[in-house]
Amino acid sequence: MMMIPRSNFDLFDDIFGDSFFKKEDKMMKTDIRETNDGYLIDVDLPGYNKENIRIDVTDGYLTINAKMNQETTEDKNGKYVRRERFFGECSRSFYVGEAVESEDIKAAFKNGILSLEIPKIDESKKLPEKKYIEISD
DSSP: OOOOOOTTTOOHHHHHHHHHGHHHHHHHEEEEEEOOEEEEEEEETTTOOOOOOOEEETEEEEEEEEEOOOOOOOTOOOOOOOOOOOEEEEEEEEEETTTOOGOOOEEEEEEEEEEEEEEEOOOHHSSSSOOOOOOOO
């Protein structure tokens, strides 16, 4: 009987250690820095085109949606043994406050990194003043 050392071969790790089973591998890697005036967000989006990235602010949530289309080129010289590149759509949301609007955010995309500048806005100054209805006797 031949013994295979456990440290060199583990079928369980080979199968479930694959990136297919790791949700965080497909998620947008993000760094958030706080400054005196606001927040700087850097999101890794390698391989994405600027035209396929959408950013919006709704009900105080900043949502980044990125889409990558699969190329349908046919290779007559062979078939894929393994494909690790991601094709599809992914998104992330961050709470930025209800006073922040789309016009307040600056965005840039360079070398596969989406950079966002979000200002700190005092919500008490931006929100409309509440008006109460007077109750009569």
